[in-house]
Amino acid sequence: MKKQIGVVPLGEVPAFVLKVISANITAYYKWPATVLPMRPVPKSAFDNRRLKYDAGIIINELDTWDFSDYSKIVGVMSQDIFVPIFNHVYGQAVQGGNLALVSLFRLNRNTDGSLPPPSLCYERAAKVALHELGHLFSLFHCDENKCIMHFSGAIDDLDNIPFYLCRDCERRLTP
Ligand SMILES: [Zn+2]
Numbered sequence: 001m002k003k004q005i006g007v008v009p010l011g012e013v014p015a016f017v018l019k020v021i022s023a024n025i026t027a028y029y030k031w032p033a034t035v036l037p038m039r040p041v042p043k044s045a046f047d048n049r050r051l052k053y054d055a056g057i058i059i060n061e062l063d064t065w066d067f068s069d070y071s072k073i074v075g076v077m078s079q080d081i082f083v084p085i086f087n088h089v090y091g092q093a094v095q096g097g098n099l100a101l102v103s104l105f106r107l108n109r110n111t112d113g114s115l116p117p118p119s120l121c122y123e124r125a126a127k128v129a130l131h132e133l134g135h136l137f138s139l140f141h142c143d144e145n146k147c148i149m150h151f152s153g154a155i156d157d158l159d160n161i162p163f164y165l166c167r168d169c170e171r172r173l174t175p
Pocket residue numbers: 131132135141151
């Protein structure tokens with residue numbers, strides 16, 4: 001299978017964010033990334049109690065769609081997502097698998113509620129995408145806080161991690 005990554009907007013996602021994400025993927029992992037046509041956000045993933053989307057259900061849904069020209073798929077959506085153990089997450093991925101998801105919902109606000117400049121929102125989106133792709137490339141969370149695989153539970157954590165892998169993760173990376 002070709003080393004191609006598909007970036008799929010789920011619902012309305014600003015075109016420029018998709019470009020920034022795909023450009024960063026191509027630059028960092030050296031796999032060409034292409035923005036694919038928009039698909040709907042799977043309605044079955046909406047949780048009526050939490051009022052946000054279940055990331056696992058969306059990933060299962062992505063798995064049923066035909067992306068045969070692409071070896072890895074990164075879904076990007078504007079709505080909020082969660083996983084059972086976390087109230088919200090910036091992204092989710094199948095460890096060592098082919099499918100990842102990025103949510104832009106919480107990237108457009110700072111911790112104090114202020115609005116970040118657009119460039120910072122793009123940077124955050126690209127970092128989440130690179131982090132989730134790291135999981136697809138079998139990398140786990142890293143203790144080193146100067147590493148894109150360091151876990152970010154809050155937006156400040158995400159702003160503090162760099163755009164690159166630490167040397168240990170870089171060595172483990174086998175794209
Ligand atoms: Zn992670």
